[in-house]
Amino acid sequence: ETGVTQSPTHLIKTRGQQVTLRCSSQSGHNTVSWYQQALGQGPQFIFQYYREEENGRGNFPPRFSGLQFPNYSSELNVNALELDDSALYLCASSLPLTGADYGYTFGSGTRLTVV
Amino acid sequence: GQSLEQPSEVTAVEGAIVQINCTYQTSGFYGLSWYQQHDGGAPTFLSYNGLDGLEETGRFSSFLSRSDSYGYLLLQELQMKDSASYFCAVNPDSWGKLQFGAGTQVVVTP
Numbered sequence: 001e002t003g004v005t006q007s008p009t010h011l012i013k014t015r016g017q018q019v020t021l022r023c024s025s026q027s028g029h030n031t032v033s034w035y036q037q038a039l040g041q042g043p044q045f046i047f048q049y050y051r052e053e054e055n056g057r058g059n060f061p062p063r064f065s066g067l068q069f070p071n072y073s074s075e076l077n078v079n080a081l082e083l084d085d086s087a088l089y090l091c092a093s094s095l096p097l098t099g100a101d102y103g104y105t106f107g108s109g110t111r112l113t114v115v
Numbered sequence: 116g117q118s119l120e121q122p123s124e125v126t127a128v129e130g131a132i133v134q135i136n137c138t139y140q141t142s143g144f145y146g147l148s149w150y151q152q153h154d155g156g157a158p159t160f161l162s163y164n165g166l167d168g169l170e171e172t173g174r175f176s177s178f179l180s181r182s183d184s185y186g187y188l189l190l191q192e193l194q195m196k197d198s199a200s201y202f203c204a205v206n207p208d209s210w211g212k213l214q215f216g217a218g219t220q221v222v223v224t225p
Contacts, residue, residue: 004157033211042119042202042215043158056212090157094211103148103160104211111155 004093004107012113013081021076021110025093031055032074033104034066037088049074078112086114117141119216121203126222133190135219137203140184145206147179147186148213153199161201162188190221198223 005024013019025032031050035043045058049068063079072093078085088111092104119139127133137147146165150158162170164179164186176189190197200220204213 031211033213035213035215040217042204042217043213045212045214048210048212050210055210058212088155092158092211092213103150103163104213106150106157106159108157 004091004105006089006091006107006110008110009108010111010113012115015081015083015114017081018077018079019081019112021078021089021112023074023076023091023093023107025072025074025091026105029093029095029105030072031094032068032072033092033094034074034076035090035092036060036085037090037109039087043090046076081114083114086112088112117214119203119205119214121201121216121219123217124220124222126224127193128224129193129195131193133193133221135188135190135201135203135221137186137188137216138184139186139203139205139216141205141207141214143207144181144184145208147177148204148206149175149177149188150202150204150215151199152202152218158202163206193223195223195225197221 033048034046037043047057048055052068068074088109090109092106094104121137149161152158162177174191179186200218204215
């Protein structure tokens with residue numbers, strides 16, 4: 001059973017550019033959530049996808065968007081990058097309604113730096 | 116507003132016991148989770164409380180009081196490898212859209 005894998009591990013982008021981050025969920029997990037973790041802070045919920053549909057969104061602007069594919073992998077897209085978007089982006093996968101008791105599996109994240 | 120409060124840092128010696136408190140105020144509450152994160156690594160699940168009371172998992176225990184909007188994580192027999200950040204996180208529903216606190220840095224000294 002594989003865990004959650006994210007790519008790339010590190011990325012440097014220029015302000016105003018667009019970026020796509022990728023996440024392969026744990027085998028059998030059909031729910032993927034994305035989080036942004038600024039340095040020294042806790043992860044902040046961006047949005048969640050379940051069976052290719054957005055299933056809830058945190059307090060992030062529309063320039064943060066996502067996709068989930070039939071194999072349950074997922075992408076996070078960020079347009080018009082700002083300096084404050086520099087952070088560790090984490091994805092977590094789970095099965096719905098069972099993850100709470102057993103925890104959610106996080107990937108190691110993508111470290112995005114915007115210059 | 117919604118908030119989770121936990122201490123920013125705790126220092127203790129090997130073999131000691133550490134308690135990390137977490138108070139929360141959120142619009143929805145399904146349960147309280149605890150995660151450990153080493154520098155630059157993935158958060159890893161430690162414990163979950165859906166009901167009031169104590170949950171024990173090896174050296175780690177977690178407690179929840181829904182009426183007090185309060186929980187804690189107890190780390191016993193501290194080891195050097197326990198040096199990490201610990202986050203409490205509210206599950207607002209059963210779907211896992213976790214709301215995390217800012218984290219507690221635990222420093223274990225010899």
